[in-house]
Amino acid sequence: MPKTPRTTTGARAVNTHRPEDERLGIGASFAYGFQHVLTMYGGIIAVPLIVGQAAGLSSADVGLLIAACLFMGGLATLLQTIGIPFFGSQLPLVQGVSFAGVATMVAILNGGGGLPTVFGAVIAASVIGLLITPVFSKIIRFFPPVVTGTVITVIGLSLMPVAANWAMGGNSKAPTYGSVGNIGLAAATLAIVLLLSKVGSSTISRLSILLAMIIGTVVATIFGMADFSKVATGPVFEFPTPFHFGLPVFDLAAIISMVIVILVTLVETSADILAVGSIIGTKVDSRRLGDGLRADMISSTVAPLFGSFTQSAFAQNVGLVAVTGVKSRFVVSAGGVILVLLGLLPVLGRVVAAVPTSVLGGAGLVLFGTVAASGIRTLSTVNYKNNMNLIIVATSIAFGMIPIAAPTFYDKFPSWFGTIFHSGISSAAIMAILLNVLFNHLKAGNPENPSVFAAGTDRHVTAEVLECLRHGDRCEDGKLVDADGKEIRVVDSPSTAH
Structure with missing residues (x-):
């Protein structure tokens, strides 16, 4: 009996027939990888901008924070996609600074802690997260399609406000925010994506997001809506300096609040790992999930040494995998290399930063909508006959939409509660997991025909x-x-x- 060809990547034997192990060549890999960078660039620089401003840093120091976040995001992406023993899921996942910790970090700064206290809290909490990853890696059986489909759907829906904000201009204080010009540019970019997807070759179709961003930027430049004047301002090459903002300070209260953020990050990253596995059609077992979570935590532990923050998988790039159909993890690895270079070459980062936010918004509508559509496709495989799965999906999606529809919903709750449930993704994931356990694992007491909704889905012929x-x-x-x-x-x- 012939043996299945196998190869070794990062000291782990892998089946060459896994879709994520496809190699597209250097040129194609970097082209698609650059598309990933453009997709997440606005998100990865938003956190250091917010935290840097809250810390009262100068524009030069904020620039160093951004460079550090790009640099560490690239290294974390390489670890996640290529992998070494016990670290890295070897899936096409882009890593970057997590939004989950923004509110907590700003709260620490407002409490007088300073950036060293933020960095100390991130390091300590990430070490704790690293120690508890074996628990998370064992719960994969609690993530059937009724859970993963729900979470994937909410991931896409929760990102829609981001796309809308980008389409309006990104900066709510700018006089042109929400102008016809900004939204028109986003609409033009969206139209180009759709047009290239329909009439182009398979290669052009896969690169439709990147090409639409380039064309959209050219159009913006013609109409004076793009500003490249700052590209030549600042150093061309600069290596992130360890402890530039001082040695970490370990404050117990700050660490406890950051541990909650880490728990949220673990839930979100678990959802992203399972989501991308479902999208590309590859198996994600408990070992692979654990390796991915450990990569997340070790990256988050090291990141503060260079001036960065907690790392997690970027949901918008899961959408890019779905919309392009490019499943190769080496494409994302190429994106990781680009991120590292952007961190070392601030001039390149300034070029990418010059892409108008409205252009990103037009592309984001397709990307984030595709994530939601992938979740709906997963939910279509769920069995709704004589069970409570419909109630699980309905309640979990509704619960996940609360912080999206009403961002101030949890403002009167304790800060630790708000930190967890302010994320629609975390809210939906927690509710879906708990309800799945309650109705599908703890079946004692379940009626034979559990609800009018479940009965309504039971079509039959005698x-x-x-x-x-x-x-x-x-x-x-x-x-x-x-x-x-x-x-x-x-x-x-x-x-x-x-």
Whole structure:
């Protein structure tokens, strides 16, 4: 019996037939990888901008924070995609600074802690997260399609406000925010994505997001909506300096608040790992999930040494994998290399930063919508017959939409509660997991026909009726016809039909 060809990547034997192990060549890999960078660039620089401003840093120091976040995001992406023993899921996942910790870090700064206290809290909490990853890696059986499909759907929906904000201009304080020009540019970018996806070759279709961003930027430049004047301002090359902002300070209260953020990050990253596994059609077992989470935590532990923060998988790039169909993890690795270079070459980062936010918004509508559509596709495989799965999906999606529809919903709750449930992704994931355990694992007490909603999904045909159907009988235009095409009369009583 012939053996399946195998190869070794990062000291782990892998099956060469896994879709994520496809190699596209250096040129194609870097082209698609650059598309990933453009997709997440706005998100990865937003956190250092917010935290840097809250810390009262100068523009030069904020620039160093951004460079550090790009640099560490690239290294974390390489670890996640290529992998070494016990670290890295070897999946096409882009890593970057997590949004989950922004509110907590700003709260620490407002409390007088300073950046060294933020960095100390991130380091300590990430070490704790690293120690508890074996627990998270064992819960994969609690993530069936009814859970993963729900979470993937909410991931896409929760990113829609981000796309809308980008389309409006990104800066709510700018006089042009929400202008017809900004939204028109986003709409033009969206139209280009759709046009290239329809009329282009397979290669052009896969690169439609990147090409639309380039064309959109050119259009913006023509109409004076892009500003490249700052590209030449600042150093061309600069290596992130360790402890530039001082040695970490370990404050117990700050660490406890950051541990909550780490728990949220672990839940979100677990969802992203399972989501991308489902999208590309590859197996994600408990070991692989654990390796991915450990890569997240070790990257988050090291990041503060260079001036960065907690690392996690970027949901918007999961959408890019879905919309392009490019499943290769080496494409994302190429994106990781680009991120490292952007961190070392601030001038390149300034070029990418010059891409108008409205252009990103137009592309983001397709990307984030694709994530939601992937979740719906997963939910279509769920069995809703004589069970509570429909209630699980309905309640979890509704629960996940609360912080999206009403961002101030949890403002009166304790800060630790708000930190966890302010994320629609975390809210939906927690609710879906708990309800799945309650109804599908703890079945004691479940009624035979659990609810009117579950009963409503149970369409059936009795054996008696099925026996009455002769060979060739079929439905056409809502009518039952026989093999000769003659309509069979349908009556109210089954006995009359006999």
